[in-house]
Amino acid sequence: MEDASQRLTDERKTGRDKLLGDVALQRISAETARNGLEMLSWGDGALYHAWRLAESLRIASGDQSTTAAIRNS
Amino acid sequence: MNASSAITLVGGLGLFLLGVHHLTDGLKSLAGDSLRRALQTLVAGRLSAVISGVLFTVASQSSTATTLAVIGFVSAGLVTFSQAVGVIIGATLGTTSTPWLVAIFGFRVSISAGALPMLGIGAFLWLIAKGKTRSVGAILAGFGLLFIGIEYLQTGMEGISWNLDAVGGNGFGWPWILAGIGILMSIVMQSSSAAAATTLVALHAGSLTFDQACAMIVGQSVGTAATSALVAIGAGLAVRRAAIAHIVYNVSVGIIGILLLGPLAAAGRWVGTQFDDPDGVLALAAFSSIFKLVGVLAFYPWLDGFPRFIERISERGTETAVGRLDPVLAEAGGAVALEAGWRATLELARGSVDAVRRRLLGESIRYDPPVEGARQIEQFLESLSLETLDLGTFEPRLVRLCHALDHLNQLHDDLTRIPSDAGDWQTPTGFKTGARALATWLEATTQRGAGTGYHPGNGRCLATAYRRT
Numbered sequence: 001m002e003d004a005s006q007r008l009t010d011e012r013k014t015g016r017d018k019l020l021g022d023v024a025l026q027r028i029s030a031e032t033a034r035n036g037l038e039m040l041s042w043g044d045g046a047l048y049h050a051w052r053l054a055e056s057l058r059i060a061s062g063d064q065s066t067t068a069a070i071r072n073s
Numbered sequence: 074m075n076a077s078s079a080i081t082l083v084g085g086l087g088l089f090l091l092g093v094h095h096l097t098d099g100l101k102s103l104a105g106d107s108l109r110r111a112l113q114t115l116v117a118g119r120l121s122a123v124i125s126g127v128l129f130t131v132a133s134q135s136s137t138a139t140t141l142a143v144i145g146f147v148s149a150g151l152v153t154f155s156q157a158v159g160v161i162i163g164a165t166l167g168t169t170s171t172p173w174l175v176a177i178f179g180f181r182v183s184i185s186a187g188a189l190p191m192l193g194i195g196a197f198l199w200l201i202a203k204g205k206t207r208s209v210g211a212i213l214a215g216f217g218l219l220f221i222g223i224e225y226l227q228t229g230m231e232g233i234s235w236n237l238d239a240v241g242g243n244g245f246g247w248p249w250i251l252a253g254i255g256i257l258m259s260i261v262m263q264s265s266s267a268a269a270a271t272t273l274v275a276l277h278a279g280s281l282t283f284d285q286a287c288a289m290i291v292g293q294s295v296g297t298a299a300t301s302a303l304v305a306i307g308a309g310l311a312v313r314r315a316a317i318a319h320i321v322y323n324v325s326v327g328i329i330g331i332l333l334l335g336p337l338a339a340a341g342r343w344v345g346t347q348f349d350d351p352d353g354v355l356a357l358a359a360f361s362s363i364f365k366l367v368g369v370l371a372f373y374p375w376l377d378g379f380p381r382f383i384e385r386i387s388e389r390g391t392e393t394a395v396g397r398l399d400p401v402l403a404e405a406g407g408a409v410a411l412e413a414g415w416r417a418t419l420e421l422a423r424g425s426v427d428a429v430r431r432r433l434l435g436e437s438i439r440y441d442p443p444v445e446g447a448r449q450i451e452q453f454l455e456s457l458s459l460e461t462l463d464l465g466t467f468e469p470r471l472v473r474l475c476h477a478l479d480h481l482n483q484l485h486d487d488l489t490r491i492p493s494d495a496g497d498w499q500t501p502t503g504f505k506t507g508a509r510a511l512a513t514w515l516e517a518t519t520q521r522g523a524g525t526g527y528h529p530g531n532g533r534c535l536a537t538a539y540r541r542t
Contacts, residue, residue, distance in 0.1 A: 001507075001510040001511065001513075001514055003510070004503065004506045004507040004509070004510035004511075005507065005510075007503045007506055007507075008501070008503035008504065008506070008507050010503075011501040011502070011503040012501075012503075014501075015501050019498070028497070028498065032497065032498050033498075035492060035493060035494065035498070036498040038492035039492045039494075039498075039500065040501070042487060042490070042491065042492050043432075043433055043500070043503075043504055043507065045483075045487055046429045046432070046433075046484060046487040046488070047429065047433070047507040047510075047511075049480045049483045049484040049487060050425075050426050050429050050480075050484060050511060050514075051510075052476075052480045053422050053425075053426070053477055053480035053481055053484060054422070054426070054514050056473050056474070056476040056477035056480055057415070057418060057419055057422060057473075057474075057477045059469070059470070059473040060415055060418075060470045060471075060473040060474040060476075060477055061415060061470075
């Protein structure tokens with residue numbers, strides 16, 4: 001899930017550039033661009049929180065190997 | 074009855090109750106965690122559930138502690154209700170250890186000379202020491218108070234004539250009337266142990282006949298059901314079902330006890346004749362155990378059907394992990410409470426993560442985030458007494474569970490503002506990759522067995538299963 005989240009964060013940056021490029025050259029409508037940007041932002045944020053939620057639950061289940069990491073967080 | 078005797082009797086009863094309270098508190102904090110762990114792993118089978126209920130109650134000197142602990146396990150989803158019923162039934166037998174304690178140490182082996190030093194040393198340790206030494210202090214002080222209380226009860230009882238022949242008469246109905254008095258005694262004293270101790274003292278003083286005392290002991294056992302009914306008010310489903318089971322069991326066994334009063338009393342009397350027991354206190358303690366044992370034996374063959382019957386007659390209610398969060402969980406120990414909080418968070422997380430997954434796949438979704446459920450978990454964690462947690466072990470888990478809740482709340486925020494479709498615009502491939510990762514997680518965290526996910530036989534619980542995924 002971490003990899004998927006990182007990948008979507010990267011794609012958000014490139015996707016944003018592409019959307020803004022497309023709207024500037026009038027290849028897509030401003031509304032489509034706005035909705036696309038919102039969707040990119042939403043997907044990135046939601047997947048990030050889902051990943052952190054899953055990871056926190058894994059550690060909260062008592063995984064000893066991550067105990068030290070929690071103490072330092 | 075003169076006023077002085079009545080005051081001495083009430084004071085003695087108060088000291089006895091305080092003694093039992095401190096004794097139970099001390100025993101629970103000295104060995105509570107070990108006892109709870111043992112109880113949790115021993116409930117797998119019918120017989121072991123009953124025996125563990127007996128042993129836990131003897132060790133903690135409190136059937137209430139046993140019942141609340143096992144209800145906590147049910148609330149946390151760690152044991153099934155059927156297993157809990159076995160423990161609750163065993164606890165009723167275990168509670169007869171107190172009459173034995175009072176009969177032996179209060180009347181046969183006189184330790185009254187040691188009661189005051191025990192109280193003094195115990196109170197001193199309880200005040201200045203910490204940890205296990207403090208618990209030992211509470212146990213010593215509890216024992217001291219208990220036996221001083223019995224002495225005062227004996228003194229007070231000498232000036233009181235119960236004249237129960239006038240109340241109960243000699244006809245067919247006298248055992249029922251005396252059992253009714255026993256029920257009232259348990260309700261007023263909020264303790265069947267204290268009521269039994271008072272009855273033992275009255276028998277010792279000659280204020281009661283042996284048969285009258287037996288009928289009152291039966292009533293006192295039924296009276297503990299009233300305490301269960303009080304605990305159940307406003308509590309969660311698991312607590313209510315356990316209370317109904319307790320009430321149905323105690324009333325049924327009480328009826329059996331009165332119907333078989335003659336033979337059961339004769340059996341108790343026979344045990345008494347095996348010892349030096351002129352006043353019948355050992356015989357009464359024996360009757361108490363025999364009567365409860367007969368109840369256990371009568372219900373034992375029905376131990377699978379009885380919980381199902383209780384589930385059928387009890388109201389339907391929420392069976393979600395969040396719905397099971399109940400303050401009574403704390404009675405089962407901090408670790409169990411933490412596990413329950415974790416399960417509830419996972420339950421909500423699964424729903425929210427699935428909603429995100431579907432949206433990432435481009436589905437149009439309607440999802441109402443369970444904001445109230447998350448708030449309930451937060452309140453539950455806030456209500457936990459940190460004293461019941463071994464912070465050295467559980468602090469990281471507790472802190473990370475708070476992190477999980479924070480992320481869950483942020484996910485809920487995300488899910489309240491899901492953007493609409495962006496027309497012809499194609500979402501990046503990362504959306505589908507993310508959805509697949511979420512699907513994998515959802516599959517890995519599926520609650521196996523659709524039930525508790527807990528297998529007491531090998532000590533596995535859902536959190537353990539989760540760690541292995």
